[in-house]
Each structure stands twice: as C-alpha cells, then as structure tokens.
Amino acid sequence: MKDLDNHNKLTTASGTPYAQNEDSKSVGSRGPLLLEDFILHEKMAHFNRERIPERVVHAKGSAAFGTFTVTHDITKYTKAKIFLEVGKKTDMLLRFSTVGGEKGSADTERDPRGFALKFYTEDGNWDLVGNNTPVFFVKDPKKFGDFIHTQKRDPYTNMKSATMMWDFWSLNPESLHQVAILMSDRGTPYGYRHMHGFSSHTFSFINSANERFYVKFHFLTKQGIKNFTDAEAVAMKSQDPDFAQRDLLDNIDAGNFPRWDMKIQVMTEAESRTYHINPFDLTKVWPHADYPLMEVGTIELNRNPDNYFQDVEQAAFAPAHVVDGIGFSPDKMLQGRILSYPDAQRYRLGANYEQIPVNRCPYFTNNYQRDGQMRVDGNGGKNPNYFPNSFDNITVDASYKEPAQELESNVAGWYDRNAEGENDHYTQPGNLFRLLVPEQQQHLISNIVGAMSGIDGPKRMEIINRQLCHWFRADPRLGMGIAQGLGIQIDPNMLQ
Ligand code: HEM
Numbered sequence: 001m002k003d004l005d006n007h008n009k010l011t012t013a014s015g016t017p018y019a020q021n022e023d024s025k026s027v028g029s030r031g032p033l034l035l036e037d038f039i040l041h042e043k044m045a046h047f048n049r050e051r052i053p054e055r056v057v058h059a060k061g062s063a064a065f066g067t068f069t070v071t072h073d074i075t076k077y078t079k080a081k082i083f084l085e086v087g088k089k090t091d092m093l094l095r096f097s098t099v100g101g102e103k104g105s106a107d108t109e110r111d112p113r114g115f116a117l118k119f120y121t122e123d124g125n126w127d128l129v130g131n132n133t134p135v136f137f138v139k140d141p142k143k144f145g146d147f148i149h150t151q152k153r154d155p156y157t158n159m160k161s162a163t164m165m166w167d168f169w170s171l172n173p174e175s176l177h178q179v180a181i182l183m184s185d186r187g188t189p190y191g192y193r194h195m196h197g198f199s200s201h202t203f204s205f206i207n208s209a210n211e212r213f214y215v216k217f218h219f220l221t222k223q224g225i226k227n228f229t230d231a232e233a234v235a236m237k238s239q240d241p242d243f244a245q246r247d248l249l250d251n252i253d254a255g256n257f258p259r260w261d262m263k264i265q266v267m268t269e270a271e272s273r274t275y276h277i278n279p280f281d282l283t284k285v286w287p288h289a290d291y292p293l294m295e296v297g298t299i300e301l302n303r304n305p306d307n308y309f310q311d312v313e314q315a316a317f318a319p320a321h322v323v324d325g326i327g328f329s330p331d332k333m334l335q336g337r338i339l340s341y342p343d344a345q346r347y348r349l350g351a352n353y354e355q356i357p358v359n360r361c362p363y364f365t366n367n368y369q370r371d372g373q374m375r376v377d378g379n380g381g382k383n384p385n386y387f388p389n390s391f392d393n394i395t396v397d398a399s400y401k402e403p404a405q406e407l408e409s410n411v412a413g414w415y416d417r418n419a420e421g422e423n424d425h426y427t428q429p430g431n432l433f434r435l436l437v438p439e440q441q442q443h444l445i446s447n448i449v450g451a452m453s454g455i456d457g458p459k460r461m462e463i464i465n466r467q468l469c470h471w472f473r474a475d476p477r478l479g480m481g482i483a484q485g486l487g488i489q490i491d492p493n494m495l496q
Pocket residue numbers: 054055056057058061095096097113114115116129130131136140141142144198199200201315316317333334336337340341344345348
C-alpha cells in the first residue's frame with residue numbers, strides 16, 4: 001500500500017520513488033556500471049537537454065512582474081480595455097536586456113537595453129517590445145540581420161570587432177542618431193532601474209468612434225536617470241557581470257519597487273501626412289515641442305519570478321501582440337518585427353510556446369490549432385478542430401475589426417529608404433549633441449574616440465574617415481573633438 005500523502009519522496013520523472021540517488025549500479029564496488037540503471041540515464045539525459053537556444057539577440061536579460069495603473073483618462077484616443085478607466089490595474093511582466101552579448105555576458109556592456117513589456121489584458125496579451133532608446137540603427141527590416149552580425153562575433157577571430165561595427169555604421173549613416181545615443185553615457189545605464197523605456201516605433205490607437213491616431217510610448221523612470229561612466233562600466237564588467245540582474249532582484253526583494261510613468265505622444269492621421277519628419281521612420285524622434293508628452297499611468301515592478309528559466313528564459317514577447325484599440329503603423333521596421341518574433345519563438349521554444357504559463361493569456365484563448373510538440377493544455381479535448389462547424393458556438397467578433405486605412409500610394413516597388421526628403425541623418429543627432437551639457441559632450445566624444453580606436457586592419461583609415469564625415473555633418477564641434485581624440489589633423493576652418 002503506497003502512502004499517497006507522503007509527497008517528500010524523491011522520484012523519477014514518471015513518479016517511481018528512487019531507492020538510491022548518489023551511487024550508480026555497478027558490478028562489484030569497483031566494477032563497471034550496469035546499463036539497467038535507468039535512473040542514471042534519466043538524470044544524465046535530462047541534464048543534456050537543459051539548454052534551449054538563447055535569444056538570437058537580447059540573450060542576457062532580467063525580468064520582474066508588476067502592475068500597470070491608469071492615472072489619466074486617454075479614452076478619447078483608444079478603446080483598449082487596459083486604459084478603460086483611471087485607477088484600473090493590469091498585471092504585467094517587464095524584461096530588460098542587453099542586445100549583442102550572449103546569455104552569460106556582462107550586463108554593463110555599452111549597448112542599448114531592451115525594455116519588453118507584456119500586459120495581461122482581457123482582450124489578450126499586449127506586448128510592447130521596446131528599448132531604452134527612442135530610435136534605432138536602421139530603418140528597414142531587411143537590414144537587421146546584417147546589422148546584428150556586426151554586433152556579434154567576427155567569423156574568423158570569434159571576437160567582437162570594432163572594425164565590423166564602424167564599417168557598418170559608417171556605410172549606413174541612418175544609424176548615426178542611435179550610435180550617438182549609444183556612445184553617450186546612456187549607453188551604459190546604472191542597471192535597469194535608472195533608465196527610460198520607449199516603444200521607439202509609432203503605433204496606432206483606435207477609439208470607440210473608430211478614429212485612428214498615431215502614438216509613441218515613453219516610460220520615464222521614477223528612480224531618476226543614472227549612468228555609469230565608460231570607465232566604471234568597464235570595471236563593473238569584471239567586478240560583477242550580473243550587476244543589473246542583482247540590482248533589480250535585490251531591490252524588489254527588499255520591497256524597493258521600481259516604477260516608471262507611462263506617457264504618450266499622439267499625432268492625428270491628418271498630421272501624419274504633412275509632418276515635416278516621416279512619423280514612421282524609426283531613426284527619428286518626434287520633437288516634444290511639437291508633440292508633448294501626455295500622462296497615462298504608472299508601472300511598478302513588485303515581484304521577482306520564483307524561477308528564472310520558467311518565467312524569464314521562456315518568456316516570449318512579440319510586437320505582433322497588439323490588442324483591440326491598439327494597432328500597428330506603416331513603420332517598415334515594425335512591419336518586419338510582426339513576422340520575426342513569433343517565428344523566432346517557434347524555433348526557440350516550440351510551436352506551442354503560447355501555452356507556457358508566463359506567455360499564456362490568463363483570460364481565455366479559443367482556436368482550432370491542435371497538436372504539435374509539448375501540447376499540454378488538453379489540446380481542445382473532444383471539441384471540433386475545424387471552423388466553421390455545426391457543434392460549438394465559437395464565433396468571430398466583427399466589432400474587433402480595425403477601421404479601413406487609406407495608404408499613401410498604390411504603387412508597389414523597392415523604394416529607396418534614404419531617398420530625397422528621407423535622408424537627413426544629421427539634424428537630430430546634432431541637436432542631441434548640442435542639448436548635452438559640456439561634461440556630457442566630453443564623455444560622448446571620449447567614448448566615441450575610445451570605441452573608434454578599436455578599428456583596425458587595412459580599411460582602418462577609410463572607415464574612420466567615412467565615419468568622421470558623419471560626425472562633422474551632425475555638428476562640426478563634435479566632429480572636431482573626435483578627430484582630435486583620434487589624432488587626425490583637420491583644417492580648423494571647418495569649425496567656422
Ligand atoms: C526589423 C528589426 C528587428 C528584428 C527582425 C528583430 C528581431 C528580434 C528577435 C528575433 C528577437 C528574439 C525574440 C525571442 O527569441 O524571443 C528579438 C528580441 C528583442 N528585440 Fe528585436 N528585432 C528588431 C528590432 C528591434 C527594435 C527596433 C527594438 C526596440 C525598439 C527591439 C527590441 C527587442 C527586445 C527588447 C528584445 C528582447 C525581448 C525579450 O526580452 O524577450 N528589436 N528581436
């Protein structure tokens with residue numbers, strides 16, 4: 001008779017109690033092992049399968065659960081249920097990350113930081129997969145893989161390569177704005193609590209009258225901005241490669257819950273057609289003077305996941321996950337990401353990854369997807385597995401349909417993303433430099449000089465000169481400071 005109340009017995013994965021867990025079955029105390037010790041096999045075999053593919057980018061990360069609370073009424077812009085009324089609370093998950101490093105790399109590297117939010121709303125999970133920067137390096141998704149290769153390891157040396165990075169950036173001046181932010185002190189934030197987050201992309205809002213607005217999301221840290229200097233960040237990489245993970249975990253464990261204010265910039269559809277900056281260009285910001293920040297609510301992180309692998313490694317965020325009242329925009333990068341993330345997650349976690357508890361919608365899901373590896377939710381039971389059918393009452397709700405959208409053109413083609421009118425790569429990074437106080441300007445210059453000093457090989461001067469021209473175009477003082485730091489003679493008349 002088994003004692004079923006006694007749950008403290010060590011068992012195999014199939015529930016058989018272990019009689020022994022430290023010595024393998026052998027022929028004689030000093031003899032070889034027996035093939036029949038299936039517990040040994042199970043332990044070794046499961047261990048061999050512990051690793052899953054790390055994220056192809058943003059592999060190193062930290063996350064916490066929390067709550068989003070609405071503080072201001074924005075229902076004139078969106079009917080999304082999450083914003084339904086002031087005071088409404090929604091459970092959420094926020095994962096921070098670095099971009100280029102592997103899962104075991106230091107989280108104080110100079111790199112943008114990921115800022116990926118999952119809101120568990122009644123209309124499904126809404127994911128906002130942003131960064132701590134309002135812009136990005138490229139403006140067409142076809143360029144993403146090439147760009148990321150330059151941030152990873154050189155195929156020959158297996159090391160990071162400043163030459164690859166600056167070669168790419170110098171050949172793609174659309175990257176200048178983001179590179180300027182990356183090289184500023186904001187490229188080395190003091191952990192994850194002291195930085196802002198951005199949707200970066202433009203999304204759309206749809207209100208209950210079916211009117212569309214364009215929107216950018218901002219998350220302003222209530223802890224205040226705090227950055228490492230370059231030297232401090234470099235030192236921290238060896239002192240504590242998990243500094244940001246530790247800082248987040250310890251603060252939440254101690255009840256010091258980090259918070260961010262969600263704010264939005266809103267543009268009407270009519271304005272989007274005439275605004276002097278392409279509102280769907282991810283390398284540009286919408287100046288706050290034209291589109292001031294409006295308050296929406298606050299997020300608070302207040303619970304560390306009990307198990308990192310379960311809730312963080314297996315978390316799957318996707319820009320495709322929008323909900324009623326929130327839609328996409330024509331931003332080409334966003335359009336590319338709609339496809340890329342679920343595709344990556346089917347590879348990384350398997351076809352049924354949405355059933356993993358951290359990804360599962362806590363309200364309900366209904367569909368006719370069946371089977372596949374690791375199907376663990378009952379697989380629809382006896383219910384019909386096709387649509388339409390005469391047996392169940394599952395329906396499509398047409399009230400969720402977005403209003404029709406008039407597009408700018410009906411001519412398909414490969415348009416030059418940097419054609420006339422789309423090729424000002426310099427004004428906004430120049431403005432950024434001019435906005436910095438002198439000490440920050442000096443840091444920016446010395447960080448760029450330090451990073452560009454790593455360029456080597458036969459194309460060194462070609463790459464340096466090409467990139468220097470971009471810095472000069474952004475601001476002659478910036479260009480001159482960098483040239484001087486690199487020991488390159490420039491005619492001082494260029495400053496006049
Ligand atoms: C076309 C451009 C892009 C492509 C194709 C792309 C692709 C990817 C892929 C495949 C992943 C791994 C997903 C996973 O395995 O779960 C990822 C992660 C991520 N990406 Fe992108 N990405 C792009 C641009 C961006 C931009 C512009 C941002 C920010 C504004 C961004 C922010 C992130 C973040 C935060 C993560 C980590 C999400 C997490 O914490 O799990 N990406 N990206």
